[in-house]
Amino acid sequence: MNKQIHFIGGGQMVEAIIRALLNNKLYSSDAISVTDINQERVRYLNETYQIHASQDLQNSLEKAELIIIGVRPQDDLVGVCQSIKAIAPTTVPILSIVAGVTIEQFEAWLNEAYPIIRVIPNTLTDTGFGFSGVALNAKAEIADVESFLTGFGKVKYIEERLIDVFTGYGVAGPNYIYYFIESLADAGVLAGLPRSLAWELALENMVGAVEMLKRTDKHPRQLLDINNSPAGVGINALHELNRSDFAAGLQRSVLKAVQRTTELANE
Ligand SMILES: NC(=O)c1ccc[n+]([C@@H]2O[C@H](COP(=O)([O-])OP(=O)(O)OC[C@H]3O[C@@H](n4cnc5c(N)ncnc54)[C@H](OP(=O)(O)O)[C@@H]3O)[C@@H](O)[C@H]2O)c1
Structure with a gap:
């Protein structure tokens, strides 16, 4: 009861x-x-x-x-x-x-x-x-x-x-994922896919990739190494993403969310 x-x-x-x-x-x-x-x-x-x-x-x-x-x-x-x-x-x-x-x-x-x-x-x-x-x-x-x-x-x-860190990183977490999926689906459209198909592929790959990480218990880098053949599609895509400051941009975004959480608490 x-x-x-x-x-x-x-x-x-x-x-x-x-x-x-x-x-x-x-x-x-x-x-x-x-x-x-x-x-x-x-x-x-x-x-x-x-x-x-x-x-x-x-x-x-x-x-x-x-x-x-x-x-x-x-x-x-x-x-x-x-x-x-x-x-x-x-x-x-x-x-x-x-x-x-x-x-x-x-x-x-x-x-x-x-x-x-x-x-x-x-x-x-x-x-x-x-x-x-x-x-x-x-x-x-x-x-x-x-x-x-x-x-x-x-x-x-x-x-x-x-x-505050839990809030900016964890509770705000779905926002990072929503934005990533939106950006990825836009990339599919930019490359020529109909939006509905781009959207479906982005969601399926998001869920499937998380499932792979859980089931294999592998680090993402290990799964990337398996997918990235020499001079292949994957490593070329990754190289371009690295040049975009993707990881640091995401990390700055989380730090900003944490900082803003603390600021709001003090206002
Ligand atoms: N929304 C989120 O995603 C989220 C996430 C995490 C934490 N929170 C926390 O949850 C709390 C509520 O947020 P919310 O977004 O749900 O706000 P909200 O929709 O504005 O709800 C607050 C409600 O409380 C009423 N209220 C104000 N003073 C009251 C009082 N003395 N006694 C009884 N009721 C009173 C308000 O009425 P009036 O509108 O007439 O003033 C309003 O209906 C906040 O402290 C927020 O920090 C929210």
């Missing part, structure tokens, strides 16, 4: 999590409640998911066995924490998905006696793929949150100091 969970803030990310929890049949809709200050959002969540969405924080917090803070960093987090503190006992785990807000800040606004869990949720929640990054305070235990977190993807428990 899963815990009664309550979300404060019912925006895009919270909705994606709720949809995955329900689709994966890990939670029933009567185990999920949400409060949002936006009346229209409350109506939409009730109608779409048949959960208990309302604007009444007090009543929902009294029953909650896990509380998820899902508002934006610029929203009234201190007020949200005061409401939690006034109602929820310190045995109830408090999980935050708020980007850039540290466990230390929550401990100061709430009380360090609460189990506090900081999560950077993955954005592939509808697929079962994607790792969320999770850091725990001294009071929190993995068992408090494991079944909730695995309801919308996979989980990596990390030190909090790695959250």
Whole structure:
């Protein structure tokens, strides 16, 4: 039997999590409640998911066995924490998905006696793929949150100091892949293929290449060596890619994403 969970803030990310929890049949809709200050959002969540969405924080917090803070960093987090503190006992785990807000800040606004869990949720929640990054305070235990977190993807428990890197590299990760696939499909079109065929080949090769790496347990360089015959197609293509600064460009892009994550946390 899963815990009664309550979300404060019912925006895009919270909705994606709720949809995955329900689709994966890990939670029933009567185990999920949400409060949002936006009346229209409350109506939409009730109608779409048949959960208990309302604007009444007090009543929902009294029953909650896990509380998820899902508002934006610029929203009234201190007020949200005061409401939690006034109602929820310190045995109830408090999980935050708020980007850039540290466990230390929550401990100061709430009380360090609460189990506090900081999560950077993955954005592939509808697929079962994607790792969320999770850091725990001294009071929190993995068992408090494991079944909730695995309801919308996979989980990596990390030190909090790695959250920004995890965000810029891991959670932003699908963006690099989307852009790579788009660029590759464009290359096929540039070379003369119909777009639909270029697109299909790019997706198939992406999935197949990942499967090859997993099944063979080989380093990419070993698979490249097998494919690249002397003076052949592969090594010529690779030479041109190397001249384009491809690897360093991608790496700079990741470093920039990490840097921006940290900047936003400090704004
Ligand atoms: N979206 C993502 O991909 C993503 C990824 C990782 C982490 N996150 C984190 O998830 C959190 C939510 O992001 P989001 O994109 O889902 O934002 P969002 O769609 O703007 O949702 C925030 C919701 O919270 C409501 N709200 C504001 N203050 C509230 C309060 N005091 N009590 C109850 N509800 C309140 C807002 O209502 P109003 O609009 O009326 O103000 C809005 O409906 C952020 O902290 C973000 O850092 C998001």
